Amino acid sequence: MVRQIKITMPDEKEVLSPAGIKAGEALAARQDRVASFPVAAKVNGAPVDLSHSLDGDAAVEPIDAASAEGLSILRHSISHVMAQAVQETFAGVQVAIGPAIEDGFYYDFEYAEGFTPQDLERIESRMREIAAADCLFERREVSREEAVELFRSKGERYKVELLNDLPADVKTVSLYTQNGYIDLCRGPHCPSTGMLRAFKLLHVAGAYWRGDERNRMLQRIYGTGFATQEALDEHLRLLEEAKKRDHRRLGRELDLFQLNDEAGPGLVIFHPKGTLLRTIIEDWERKEHLKRGYGMVIGPQILKADLWKRSGHFDHYLENMYFTEVDEQSYGIKPMNCLAHMLIYKAKIRSYRDLPLRYFELGTVHRHEKAGVLHGLMRVRQFTQDDAHILCTPSQLNGEIRAIADFVGYAMGIFGFEYEVELSTRPENSIGSDQDWELATTALEGALRDSGMTYETNEGDGAFYGPKIDFKLKDALKRKWQCATIQCDFTLPERFDLHYIGEDGGRHRPVMLHRVILGAIERFMGVLIEHYAGAFPLWLSPVQAVVLTVTDSHIPYGREVRGRLLDAGIRAEGDFRNEKLGYKIREAQLQKTPFMLVIGDREAASGQVSPRQRDGKNLGSIGVEAFIDLVHEQCKQFK
RNA sequence: GCCGAUGUAGCUCAGCCGGUAGAGCAACUGAUUCGUAAUCAGUAGGUCGGCAGUUCAAUCCUGCCCAUCGGCUCCA
Structure with a gap:
């Protein structure tokens, strides 16, 4: 007779199961309460594989692929598959470490030639084959000596170094094997490579072994992965969105600043x-x-070098400082x-x-x-x-x-x-x-x-x-x-x-x-x-309002309005060019100007302006003073 | 500083196998006088990042340098 154990499910309900049941099976028994797509489980709060056997009473809950923890496990599994793909595709590559990180994962490799963007495509397509083969991730525990011997025999000296640096009280380590590929890993992993449906390799970069610049530089491949293709697409869309907000791009488009080779790197104009x-x-x-x-x-801006010696900067900040000489005296240009x-x-x-x-x-x-x-x-x-x-x-x-x-x-x-x-x-x-x-x-x-x-x-x-x-x-x-x-x-x-x-x-x-x-x-x-994506709030906006004339005949009134705004301390410009109104509005919109003041026959006749907000909202015709009050009111708390 | 990639007109980008370059937008000129996200036509604009080298000939091949981009290390 098989021993029964008590399993506490996520909904607090308890069920009896035979000892040795796998965490995944226990969760599957209560399908209705199970997350749509579990990659691992928590047993008494500790993350484990779904294949983990339950030997005693335990509280079990699923880790959903879309949860923060689930994503991290998923990405870690993808990084293993990437390591396999890399080693199968390129000869002479040693693996170092490959964790999940905030928005994805990476794996560091020693590979003298380095990887090219084309290599990433080859690696990714091999990864897709491994994913399609739906191979199990199998966990095995071995003694650390056995693990050292295994990786030494494969010539994986980074893994050997990691093993040797483990605390002395660690006697056994775990290995994960997928598709015949073995990696040292604490786990847990998702059950099989078939779950790795949505991933993408993003870029290669150099990275020092163990983050120390005295160490050898390895080749790092960054990638990301999600539970679904939709989530991956959304993430890639956000990356594109971030590019549009890049301050270097907006700085040029909004004519805020430049960085110029001729002036020198790291110097803002x-x-x-x-x-x-x-x-x-x-x-x-x-x-x-x-x-x-x-x-x-x-x-x-400059102070005598002796003073920087007294402060300690000379001894502790020298490599970051510039010096100059004046009348045979050394001066330090202040870094603080x-x-x-x-x-x-x-x-x-x-x-x-x-x-x-x-x-x-x-x-x-x-x-x-x-x-x-x-x-x-x-x-x-x-x-x-x-x-x-x-x-x-x-x-x-x-x-x-x-x-x-x-x-x-x-x-x-x-x-x-x-x-x-x-x-x-x-x-x-x-x-x-x-x-x-x-x-x-x-x-x-x-x-x-x-x-x-x-x-x-x-x-x-x-x-x-x-x-x-x-x-x-x-x-x-x-x-x-x-x-x-x-x-x-x-x-x-x-x-x-x-x-x-x-x-x-x-x-x-x-x-x-x-x-x-x-x-x-x-x-x-x-x-x-x-x-702000360049759309500064009114009080910060370098140009708060732009006066837009409908035709040339409105220029005199347009100039008057702009003058009154400037007098009232409002940062105003005028666009009196011979262009259609739609064209001027489009341009002001792209410049993210908070208010566009349309000036046509109606406004010129009534002495008003028609403000259009950056969000497209039209305020109708109002008096110039009323508009000035409106701007002042909106900026009041920052004055 | 280290690893990798990139550098063509103001911007975004084409340019095959080496035969000195093109588009759209912007700019300028003219026409048009127009009501809430792009009017039409024309003109001009390039040391093809810099310096060497290979070659009859280099934007293209090679080397060095500079800068930028993505990372690592560092940091406000």
Whole structure:
């Protein structure tokens, strides 16, 4: 008589089954409750193959292919099939690792020749054959010695290295075999290759073995996969959509900025409209900082090299800095704004009553970023930070950090971004004592806790002078960007011997916070362009309204209207060309201008305008003053 | 910096096997004077990323360099 076990189904109902039943069979017994397309199962919360045998009482639930977990399993299975296809198609390829990632998967290979886009097609068609053959993914557990022997015999030294680096207490590992192809893998996998219906290889790239640039560079193939062809098509459509929002493309189409070979890589040239957009953001920032008790300051672009030696930049930031010589003196072009701010603090004796002191600078910095990392406005070599340094007593630290976090929240709300928070701790190459790092890290953590924020911790990811809180904003396409950051620093006040006279009449060391809200204005603009797809909200839009004449006879009135708008502080243009109205509207629409003001016989006679909104909505004929009020009203909260 | 790909008119892109280049849009000129996403006609526009090399001849083949794109590493 077979032993019976109790299985708890997803709907909480319990059923009795013979021991040894497979998870997939148990779920199939209750078809009505089973997801349409399970790729794996969870047994007591742990993901397992559908072929996993149940030996004791267990709670079982399906993992649907379309769920986040299911997709990840599906993609991982696809990556195995890709590895097989690659090794069958090309001789002399060794496999490294091939995980599922956020939007797909990759597999790293050692292949001296490298893969071409044509190779991807060959690989993909072989993958389709393997998928069509509907081969089982079979799990087998072996001792790690046995696994090492297996992969050594196949010449797979990356797999051998991975096995050798497993913790000592790991005695057995699992292998998955499909279609005769064996790979080291924790699993789970979907039951068979027939489930891999919708996938596509996207591109090849180099990637360092284990992400370390001292290691050999491998060939990485990226791909993606979905439960259905429709979902894959939708994903590919979104990729196309993202391309249309690319800030580099929109920057050109909307005439905002250029990056020019002749000027140099990573150097942005702002055109009038881009400059206007930037100025609007900067004006908003100045106002918000003044409201919050910051003092505006401006430091020099170059400072003597000796000062950079004192700050530690010379020893820890040299490869990112530019230097120049003036009158036989070496000067460093500033990569950060803190130095001048230190000197401002030192300009007189400070009392505890003066603190906190908050110095704000829209500071332009130069950093020698590696050539391969430059990217539009997002990664440049000269950029302007909305930078501030706050000098305060240790007891003020918590309140200051929380106030900055509030500021960040306010700013993100204004621009409509969600964000995540990360705490980064001491890196390897750093300055300062253990005690200071401990204090600084505790201060950041404490403030995060006190403001009730949820955050993740990145060990070893801090700046060389202190730990930091990073705010990663999420744009309309759910991509994450690092903008705001708060860094806590005990070291620079020490190195510059800053002090204040305390209540006790003695000298004390202040603490410093480095922080940015939008980060680099250039990057923030790039994110904004993509977030809004170039259709900026009215208050940000470089051109808020364009006056469109129907025929030449309306030009005099058109000029008058434009003049009145300019007088009222509205950023207005006129399109008085000899073109048909439809043509001008199309052009204004492509420029994403918020309001198009149509001027024809009716408007000229009545002294009105007919605004058409960017969304196509027509507001009818209204007086010019009424339109001015409308614009002012819509921008009011940002003034 | 590393791996791979790409670079033709302002933009998007053609250009076969080596015989010095073409389209659409934009620009300019003219006609047209028009009511909510493209009026018609004409004109002009190119060191084929740069420098070498091979060749009778190079946009095309080779090498080096520059820049860009996709990644890796790094980062605001």
